[in-house]
Amino acid sequence: MARDKKLSKNDIAQARLDPGSVFETPEDLLENPFLSRSDKIDLLKRWKYDAQEVSNATAEGMIGENNDLLHRVCLALGYLEEGSPGR
Numbered sequence: 001m002a003r004d005k006k007l008s009k010n011d012i013a014q015a016r017l018d019p020g021s022v023f024e025t026p027e028d029l030l031e032n033p034f035l036s037r038s039d040k041i042d043l044l045k046r047w048k049y050d051a052q053e054v055s056n057a058t059a060e061g062m063i064g065e066n067n068d069l070l071h072r073v074c075l076a077l078g079y080l081e082e083g084s085p086g087r
Contacts, residue, residue: 006034019047026069026076037080044077 007015007022015022015029023029029043051070 005032007032012039015043016046018050019043020050026073030076030079041077041080044073044080048073048077 011022019029023032023043026044026047029035029040029047032040035043048070051073055067055070
């Protein structure tokens with residue numbers, strides 16, 4: 001989904017269940033101007049939970065795509081929770 005695309009009610013409902021099905025990357029979610037800061041935090045927390053579950057299911061010590069995703073979600077969430085201006 002494009003970063004600047006307005007979200008329908010269905011998109012938002014789907015993102016609450018699976019943010020990765022609506023947004024290509026955590027950065028796309030972070031940059032979406034139609035979501036409030038609070039909504040972004042809630043969706044990123046959901047995405048973090050999902051990414052942690054997948055990461056926990058992989059073999060210990062394996063670094064792969066999902067570990068990168070978890071790291072990127074955590075960075076985006078940290079950015080919002082620190083109250084950085086402009087997003």
